[in-house]
Amino acid sequence: MTEMQVNPDFRLVYVPGVTPGKWTRVWGERLPDVPLALSAVAVGEAEPALHQGTADAGLVRLPVDRDVLSAIPLYTETTVVVIPKDHWLAAAEEVTLDDLSDEVVFHPLDDSLDWSAGLPGRPAFERPATTGDAIELVAANVGVLLVPQSLARLHHRRDLTFRPMVEAPQSQVALAWPQEQTTELVEEFIGIVRGRTANSSRGRGAQPAETPKAAPKKAAQPRKPQAGKPQPGKGGSGQRTQGKPRPGAGGRGGTQKRTGGGKPKRGR
The missing domain is CATH 3.40.190.10 (Periplasmic binding protein-like II)
Structure with missing residues (x-):
């Protein structure tokens, strides 16, 4: 269950060999109003700090007491x-x-x-x-x-x-925190170490989703005439087109040209 953060800052301890710089930079970008207090501690001091409440979370080496602490393995070292x-x-x-x-x-x-x-x-x-x-x-x-x-x-x-x-034993680095103190800020740091974006984070740094804008309506386009169908006003739909007869065309309405010209000559 997520609880409200009581402390004015987020207290993070880390053991030797762990470099939290890349995560603290992201924290500063997402939550500039919440100071992140870093403390380097010896390997044997990290877990007691979480038990005693002097730290909100820690970058530690496994194993830890899973009955009291939650832990997310981050990487394994050579x-x-x-x-x-x-x-x-x-x-x-x-x-x-x-x-x-x-x-x-x-x-x-x-x-x-x-x-x-x-x-x-x-x-x-x-x-x-x-x-x-x-x-x-x-x-x-x-x-x-x-x-x-x-x-x-x-x-x-x-x-x-x-x-x-x-074939030698290897050390796992993990993010650990008290199970009963899974605060908003702890959730925010979990999202950072897991590589979540600001919008996908569960913590207070998440940005509200924007309401998508409706796409503008397109203006109606005139329909293109389809091939093979007569169009109104252009001789289609049973209407006959009035026009002058074509010169040289045979049949009605056409001018037929006589061959030979003039009257027929009489034989001599």
Whole structure:
């Protein structure tokens, strides 16, 4: 059920690696009178913000608590392995989990990948607190790290590179919000991320449909005469046309020309 928006602005949180810029630009065009308050939060802070009501919606990584939150998956990211540029795997176009069997693979506490089937490679002595901390250890040539591609780009360093992983878990980015707080503005943002036009959106940014104007009536055009049918006043409908006899025509009304001219000559 859609409720009226209580807050004067729309509060949106987003996790690292997500870039909401294209959606916030559309928001500003459609609802210039409603400020959109953006907050970057850690992966583990996005869901509590929605539970506690400090955010109206969030661009998060799945899974989330579906008993409390509604969520619309937006896209799935490619998983990559972050390695030093001089690492032997840098020569490969893509990397398999078996390729990491002898590598130390870091598992940071804010990891967004589902490793329920088991992390590949050899575990580190301890888990880094954040992905940023794990990147520093990779740069020190201590081990490697598996992350969504957007996070590898976010933590880019000149001495590091990354390669796509085959058959590794992937991270899904979704729009989530409290089920009991599906407001008009939430509906508006749902329409934006789904690519709806302003007129097809369910939110307050929808424009009223214009009443189509009646097409102008065309002026009556004179009917064209049909071939083979006599027209009134032109010898048709039983009326005979009065006119002068045609010269040289035989029959009545015509002037017959005599041959030889004058009286017949008498024989001598």
